[in-house]
Amino acid sequence: MAALQVELVAADRKVWEGEASQVSARSVEGDLGVLPGHQPMLCVLAEGEVRINSGGWRTATVDGGFMSVDHDRVTIVAETVDAAGMGS
Amino acid sequence: MGAQIREYRQRIRSVGATKKITRAMELMAASRVVKAQQAVRESTPYARALTRAVSAVATFSSEDHPLTTEKEDVRRAAVVIMTSDRGLAGAYSSSVIKESERLVARLREEGKEVVPYLLGRKVIGFYRFRRREFAEEWSGFSEKPTFEMAREVGERLVADFTTATDEGGVDEVHVVFTRFVTMVTQEPEVIRLLPLEVVEGEEKPAPEDLLPLYDFEPGAGQVLDALLPKYVNARLFNCMLQAAASELAARQRAMKSATDNAEELIKKYTRLANQARQAEITQEISEIVGGASALAEST
Numbered sequence: 051m052a053a054l055q056v057e058l059v060a061a062d063r064k065v066w067e068g069e070a071s072q073v074s075a076r077s078v079e080g081d082l083g084v085l086p087g088h089q090p091m092l093c094v095l096a097e098g099e100v101r102i103n104s105g106g107w108r109t110a111t112v113d114g115g116f117m118s119v120d121h122d123r124v125t126i127v128a129e130t131v132d133a134a135g136m137g138s
Numbered sequence: 139m140g141a142q143i144r145e146y147r148q149r150i151r152s153v154g155a156t157k158k159i160t161r162a163m164e165l166m167a168a169s170r171v172v173k174a175q176q177a178v179r180e181s182t183p184y185a186r187a188l189t190r191a192v193s194a195v196a197t198f199s200s201e202d203h204p205l206t207t208e209k210e211d212v213r214r215a216a217v218v219i220m221t222s223d224r225g226l227a228g229a230y231s232s233s234v235i236k237e238s239e240r241l242v243a244r245l246r247e248e249g250k251e252v253v254p255y256l257l258g259r260k261v262i263g264f265y266r267f268r269r270r271e272f273a274e275e276w277s278g279f280s281e282k283p284t285f286e287m288a289r290e291v292g293e294r295l296v297a298d299f300t301t302a303t304d305e306g307g308v309d310e311v312h313v314v315f316t317r318f319v320t321m322v323t324q325e326p327e328v329i330r331l332l333p334l335e336v337v338e339g340e341e342k343p344a345p346e347d348l349l350p351l352y353d354f355e356p357g358a359g360q361v362l363d364a365l366l367p368k369y370v371n372a373r374l375f376n377c378m379l380q381a382a383a384s385e386l387a388a389r390q391r392a393m394k395s396a397t398d399n400a401e402e403l404i405k406k407y408t409r410l411a412n413q414a415r416q417a418e419i420t421q422e423i424s425e426i427v428g429g430a431s432a433l434a435e436s437t
Contacts, residue, residue: 057187061285061375064183079356092191093355094364116364118191120352127187129285129368 052086056102056124058110060131070104073124075117084119091119100126109135140418146411150404157400163226164393167386170281171321174383178318181379185372192369195362198352203359204300205366206334209309215250216273216298216308217241218291218331220315220377221258222385223280228392230316230324230385231260237326238314245312253298253308257291257378273298283382288375295374296367299332315377316384322391324384331373334366 056073058066074083076098084091095115102108115128219238221231238261242252254272256262258280265272274294279287301307311332316324354361 057183059183059187061181061184061288061372062177063180077355078360082355089353091353091355092194092361093353094361114364115368116191116361118187118194120194125187125190127184127191127368129289129371 052122054084054086054122054124056104056126058100058102058126058131058133058136059128061129065110065131065133066102066108066136068104070102070124072103073101073117073126075100075112075126077117082117084117084124086122088119088122090121091117093117095126095128111135140414142414143411143418146407146414150407150411153400153403153407157397157404160393160396160400164390164397167390167393171383171386171390174282174379174386175318178376178379178383181372181376185376188365188369188372192362192365194352195354195358195365198358203362203366205296205332205370208333212248212250212309213303214253214308215245216253216255216295216311217245218255218295218311218313218315218374219257219261220313220381221256221260221280222381223259223277225260226392227385227389230388230392231258234314234316234326234381235261235264237328241312241314241328250309255291255295279378280385281382283375283378285371285375288378289371292367292371292374295332296370313374313377315381316388318380318383318387321387324387329373329377331370334369 053069053071054073056066056068056070057064072083072085074081076082076096077093078096079093082093093116095112095117097113098111100110100112100117102110111132111134112126112128113130115126117124117126217238219234221234225231238254242254245252254265254270256265256272256275257277259277262272262275262277276287276291295311298306298308299311303309310330313329313331315327315329317327318324
């Protein structure tokens, strides 16, 4: 199965980059899950958690921002990202 | 000991002390400039992601947004001037100020009223001393800008840009900063921040995306509303980081030449002091010889 290329970017650094099988985040309209093959999308995120499944769940807290999905490339961009739950 | 030698030795000591200070500042600037360059690099992924997203919206939807629309009648133009907080960085601040003066003159010629926004104590001092009016000032972070500062400045600019001109708003925003080209070249530069021109990195849609396939949530308009102010902040932040790196590089260069000059001065004064000492000794000898022969003659 194809995998998602995920990039989690804060204003002053790149927080995480890698492959994942699933990403879920909270948009301003509700929770949103992204699997490989998702339609291109650009959504505005609400404050909350972003969860990335790359062989085990990683979580990060963002203060809003947005997420773009385009050909299995997922870019999550927020001004500040608390990456305490990201692991290595 | 002759007064002259003492004076030379005094000079050597004081120049030596100054040299120590300038050397320390040079080394500090050198280590910080590396960190500053690193910060510029680390902020690029964010800026790139934003640019890509903004150009995606621009390509896939025909939304117009107040921040991207050119106003027909531009009467008030904001000028953001980024200088350092501290001096001792050679011509760094003055070249930015000179560039901004040129820009202000040009805007005035075009019949626009100029509203200055000042960043850094140097330009604030410049405006205060000349009793010129300005809209807002920020200082205290020129060497190590944080994203919070960029956001604060950006929010103020966007707010003023969206206010009607008659109520104290502005119609366009220019930024004067110093672009960090290399360690030895930094150039003062003017960019127009608002209205936004999203041209860089505009990606053509891949052939399989013939139609707008992008899904915007909640809607293209809201996405733009959220994106564009962030884009402004990111660009401002990038300008600030480049300016900080340029400032440090300029300071390093200025302090390097100050240290070299101090070495040169010490060398010169040492020579003079030695000469004075030698002259004194010669004089003493000739006095003794002269005195002895005078004594011998008198007997």
